Amino acid sequence: AEAKFKEAFPDDLDQSNIVLVVRREQPDGLLPEHYEFLSKWVLPELHRIAGLPTAEESSEAAEDHVVAETAAKERIAQSIHSFEDKRVGELYISDDKEATSIVLSLRTEFLDQSNRKMVNEVEDFVNKLKHTPTKTAEPSLPAGMEIALSGTATFGRDMIQESLNSAKSTEKWTVILVVGLLIIIYRAPALAMIPLITVAVSTIISMKLLILMAQAGWITLFTGIETYVTVLVYGAGVDYCLFLVARYREELDGGLTIEDAVSGTLERVGAALTASAGTVVCGIGMMVFAEFGKFREAGIAISFGLTVCLCAALTLTPAILRLAGRFAFWPSASSATSRNDTGFLSSTDLTSRIKRANLLAQGWQWIGEVIERRAWMAWSLSIVLMLPFVVAGVLFFGNLSYGLLSELPDTASSVHGAQAAQRHFPAGEVAPLKVLMEVKGMDFSPIQGESEKLVEQFTDNLIRQKDSLGLYAVRSLAAPKGQREMQVLSVREMPAYKMFVRKEFVSSTDSSIMSVELIFKNDPFSRTSISDYRNLRDRIHDHLPEGLKDANLYFVGSIPQISDLKDVTDSDQLRIDALVLGGVYVILVLLLKRPGVCAYLMFTVFYSYLATLGFTYLVFWLTAANPSEFAGLDWKVPMFLFTILIAVGEDYNIFLMARIEEEQKVHGPVKGIIVALERTGSIISSCGIIMAGTFCSLMAGSLVGMDQLGLALAAGVLLDTFVIRPVMVPSMLILLSTGRLGIFSRLGGFQKKMAEKVAPSENVKSPAA
Incomplete structure (x- = not known):
């Protein structure tokens, strides 16, 4: 439809x-002096x-057409429309x-960077x-008059600025939260x-390579992708x-030297780490199959960064640990290789006292x-407690906001301007719907x-049904000003006026094509806008007169x-x-063989996703x-x-399951399940807290969508x-291991006997020793 309209x-x-x-906003409104x-x-x-x-x-410059055309091609502004327009000026008065x-109409898209200078100049x-004070040589606003700035270019400027501010705030708070949590841990x-x-180092290298x-044209990246890459890579x-x-x-702690400890660490957890990371990369990487560019680009960039x-993590981190030696555990470096010491912390430290008391281990053991x-x-x-949020997630799954202004804070200039406009003009004026009508053999x-x-006849049909169609005005060849009364024109003026109207509504390249402009009553970015548009789109053919029944209709505008x-x-x-579900499941089966x-x-993880979605919806709704x-x-x-x-949740499950299999061989x-839970409880919880903290940094900016995503991700990870x-796991x-699920236990390869009561032989060493 867009291509047809441009043609x-x-x-x-x-x-x-x-x-x-x-x-x-006075009873007498705007006066002539205004x-x-x-x-x-x-x-x-x-x-x-x-x-x-x-x-x-x-x-004055009409004689020099060459200069005028050259200047017109160089500027981004197209024209200015106002109440001064002799033909349609009244449309710009409420x-x-x-x-x-x-x-002020522009030739550039609303997110074009070149708009910023002009929007700023107008705002200044x-x-x-x-x-400016009154009674000075400089012009100042008359008493009671207000001017607010709105428009799509203004929104684009605000969106770019808020995105940049949010990215900076997110990066700053990501580092602060990660450093703080790591020092606490x-x-x-x-x-x-x-x-x-x-x-x-990973983030810098990833972004530079991306x-x-x-620049080489291999991939495309949307503005703001660095925020997603930074948060996911840090977490x-x-x-x-x-x-x-x-x-x-x-x-x-097991008595190994620093060199042996580094190599032993990579040998024991390197494979599990690679598998868990592969799950995340595979899960997020599935977004490359999306049709929508932003999802596809995010899938490429985030997966590459991870x-x-x-x-x-598998090369630089072990190298730094080896180079740092005992200094890595400063201020307790002297005890870094002491197996019988209380740990790597100060003996008077609160965390050390908790550790000596074994409270964390006892907690997970309990x-x-x-x-x-x-x-x-x-x-x-666990199922019942999450169930209300799961129900909310299912019920409100389709309640999504596609509005442009809903992304920005109320303090943004474009939001304030849009609110001012909607107080006096129809809500649909901000985004009219253009219907392109092509009738072969017709000359408009x-x-x-x-x-x-x-x-x-077509215009009258729409006007009669405007309430059921949700319309405020219909502008066409027959009613160029909508339902407003046309000014009385003389016989000499009428032909010129009609020629002007045809220039606006009839194609200059194909006279069998004309346009109709429809103004909706409701905000085109409200919850009902899509259903209102689809209702009109499905019913508009019924209102075509017999001579236009074969028309091809194209819908252009923000709502389509x-x-x-x-x-x-x-x-x-x-x-x-x-x-994502299929890919991650295949990886799990290959790893766990169950x-x-x-x-x-x-x-x-799917159940927790629905619960998180419902929780997030309820929080922002209430x-x-x-x-x-x-x-x-x-x-x-x-x-x-x-x-x-899904990817991160299974990431943690892989770590737990890998340790369970390791401990079950001994206990x-x-x-083995209980011991694995005890041994991994603190570390996985620490990882979850840090991951949730990095996601919370998304809420440091002012974009509403990022606030919602940050809260949802943090809540889901926790x-x-x-x-x-x-x-739950x-x-x-x-239940499966003890045979309490009957056939499911047998199908899963679990035995009913309580094999955990068999003590490990003395010559078998626990991997956690």
Whole structure:
């Protein structure tokens, strides 16, 4: 439809706009002196900023066409429309007479970087008018008059600026949170710096290589991709380093030298680390199969960053540990190789006292014992507690916001301007729907004739049904100003006016094509906008007169774009969900060789995803300024949440299952589960807390969608860390291992006997020793 419109109306170069909403909310509204002020001071300055000649300047320079055409090609501004337009000027005055709009049309897309300079200049001019004192030589706003800035180019400027600010805040708080949490966990500054160095180097290398690949044309990257790469690399990279360092400390506690401890660590956990990282890379990498570019580009960039991070964790981190030696555990470096010491912490440190008291180990041991005794109760309780949020996630799954302004904070200029405009103009004016009608063999160019009568009949049909179609106005050849009364024109003026109207509504390249502009009553970015548009799209053919029944209709505008976006992202959601679940499941089966257990592990993370989605929706719905108008979560949240949460959740499950298999060889089926839970409880919990902390940094910015995604990811990771992994997974494994699930236990290859009661032989050494 967009291509057809550009072909039919090649001179219509408007791609975005800057809108000045001028208002005076008094009973008498805007007075003649206010319009005089706008004509004398505001409009000339806007022409100067835009590089457009005024009406007087245009007539003076009409002789030099070459210079005029050259200047027109170089500037980004196309035209300025206002109340001064003799033909359609009244369209820019509100029905309540309290507001008027001045529209500066641009040839560039709304997110084009070149718009920024012009938007800033217009904003600076408006601010100068607001703050200039009266009774001075400089112009100042008349008393009671306000000017607000809106328009798609203004929104684009605000979106780019807020994205940059959010990226900077996210990166800053990611580092602060990671450093703080690492120091709290390790109580050793040098040891805390090792993971930080690894992820910092990984992030820098990843982004530099991605930029080089984009410059070479191999890939494309959207603005803001660095935020996603930074957060995921920091979160996952620190987790990988934590597992390495934790096992490294275990090896040192076992009496090994630093050299042997480093090599032993890589030998014992290198494969599990690679497998878990491969699961995350595979899961997130499935987004490359999305049709929507942003999802596809995110899948490429994030997966590449995680791959670089894994390589750094397996090479750079062990190298730094080896080079640092005992200094890595400063200020307790002297005891770094002492097996019988209390650890690598100060003997008076609070964490050391907790460690000496063995409170953490006892806590996880107690949890394991409770789950062992009450496996059914623990599993049922975890399911029931999450069930209300799962139900909410399912019920509100499709309630998504596709609005542009809903992304920005209320303090943004474009949001304030849009709110000002909607107080006086129809909500649909911000995004009209253009319907392109192509009728083979029809000629819409004659001023009078059959075509004009058919258009009048079609327009009247729509106007009669405007309430059921959700329309405010219909603008066409027959009603160029919508439902407003046309000004009385003389016989001499009428032909010129009709020729002007045909230039606006009939194609200059094909007279069998004309356009109709429809204005909706409701906000085109509200929750119901897509259903309103689709209702009109499906019913509009019924209102065509007989002579236009064979017309081909094309729909152009923001609302059709949003509708198409929903179709594409809905299709992507189904495709990527299936690919992620299938891909991760295959990896689990290859690693664990237990299809039934792997299916259950997939169920747990999917269940937690639905619970997290429902929880996030309820939080933002209940905390919204007006819950009844809450459109839903940002449309990007479900996709990113699903791919990241499924991948990261199974990442933790792989670490747990790898340790369970290791411990079961020594302690037996059930006891091995409890010991594995005890041994991995603290480290996996630490990883989960750090990962959740890095995701929380997404909330440091001002973009609403990033706030929602940050909360959802943090909540989902914490749910996986403290409910799924320590309760739902072990309790089900115990039920299977003890034969309490009957046929399911036998199908899963589990034996009913309590093999964990068999003590390990003395010549078998526990891997955790």
